[in-house]
Amino acid sequence: MKIRNRIIVYSMISSFIPFFILGGTSWYHYQATIRDNAFSYTRQMMTLTASDFEDFLNQLDQYYYAVYAQGLPGFLAELEDSPTGSVRAQITLNETIIRLWTFYGLSDLMPYLSIVSESGKIIYQNDRAASGDYHFSNSDWFRSLVNSGAHTGLSPAVCLPYQKDDGGTYITYAQKIIDYNTTENNYYFLMDFDTDVVDQLLSNLIQGNTGALFLLNGNDLIYSISPEPFQTDEVMRFWEQCRNETHSCQETIDGVPCFISAYPVSQASLNILCVNSIPELTAGVPDLKSFTLFLTAVSMLLTVLLSCFFSARLAKPIHDLKEVTLEVMRGNLEVTVPPLTHDEIGDLGRCLDQMLSHIRQLIQEKYESSLREKELQIHTLQSQINPHFLYNTLETISSIAESEGIDTIRDIAFSMAELYRYSISASDQFVPIRSELEYVRNYLDIIRVRFGDRIRIHYQIDEDVLESPILKLTLQPLVENAVYHGLEPRRGTGNLTISMRSNASSVEIVIQDDGVGMDAAQLEALQRQLALARQLTLTHQLADSSPDTASSPRGHIGISNVNRRLILRFGPSSGVQISSRPGEGTCVTIRLAGQEIASSHSGTRSV
8 A cells, every 4th residue: 555545544544533523522622721820820819929929028127127127126225215206216217218219219108107116106107197195005906916915917907096087998907016125115116007908919809700819817808808797706707618629619699609718928927818700700601512512523524635645645755755865876976956945855855965965075075085195194104204303313412411411311311312212102002001201201301490499299009000001191281281280389298199999890090189289260170171172972963063173271282182092992981081189289190991901900901
């Protein structure tokens, strides 16, 4: 069967079965799903709205603590001391309160502010809260707040009798002033804000015309927004039921199913209770039963038509790809893939086109590489003349210095000759660690001539590692970095320690100095460079995408090169790690693993 016919059959089978299942079951479940979504939306709205209300209460707290921080206990102490101090304290306190009103943006939200002693006497009021001789000891909610010992609380939504009768209703937010023995009496900081603030913050929770909202403080109903009156006992019953059922429940009220949700506010032991009619929550949702059946029938018809149409379009690019692959099979690598659609088949065609282009490029690069290799061999033969000439010259200098009795020049020339003799062969040649260590010793002999007793060299060598293989010229760049970037800038005598140890499958070499070290930025840049070199090496991109040496830490390019050579030759388990602290020194760890190391430890190499 052709692909096009298979697509048509599979599309119909895979479409008709879900359509029948959808048409038979969706109309049983859609209403419950919509109801659950409405409940979930109401809970989310409750959380967001209650969070806004908490932010408003936090704003009141911040305003109080700002006034407190401006020396409120001291003002109260002055009010207790003398009439003269009382006038001055009143003026200063009033200026502070007005200035902080403006700073916190509370001028329109909180027009009335009072400071009341524990006995109920008014100590301070702003100009909006002219009270006459009102005494708070006559207020039941204030006496209840004092007797409870709470530090904060809310009063019911009533027009407070000491305020001017402006026709509004207010809620008093009270804070107990903690004076730490500054004053003789206890005081309360009272902030009265209009209930319009509560309406603006919480009215979004009411859906429809019959919804209700209640603000509770413990067992007290502080404020309510409701078209119908509710008894306090009934409201508290709703709250208890919501609290027992994870802050939401369903209840039938006067024959109407209602969804009740509650949210506890952290400040002042407040609770928000919202009652909404379920029919109003789901109002405006059409009856989807008939619509679902109609949609199922239309979808089935469209499935048949579209399956035939799209199967033809889908089969054509597949046929085109088939023709291209047949040409490639015949050996024609110059064939190109025709333009295809922007989908998986098109991606496959573009990948095939890129693969053919890459094959052609590899063939060309292989040809050019062979030419470059021949040129490199000629250049290498020519370049060996200079090191041999320099090596022979150093041998001559050493012989002359020995005959003349100039030991320092003789030692330096001899060490330099040994260095050049060692470095004449290819740098990626495997040598025993013993030979590489001897090369480093010759280099350090020259360094000691320059620095004298300023640098002390310590060796901690496990004899088992000396015959293990290592790439030539691996250790010298790291030792050179330790000398010139770690120990040379250090004041006084420095120490350079070279330690080597091995186990059954790996060799670890540590080069550690107690020099100036590196700061965190330099160390992070160097570690990032080593990680990038490892990633590019393992993905075979090193030749064309080597790390940017211009951004490398100054003088540490050799570390990156050593790291890349070790990974290429010994495998991904090998490489260089570095740690450093400013003023404490730097530690470079080389790990050698892989088949060469395992073979040397198992005795396949001569010791």
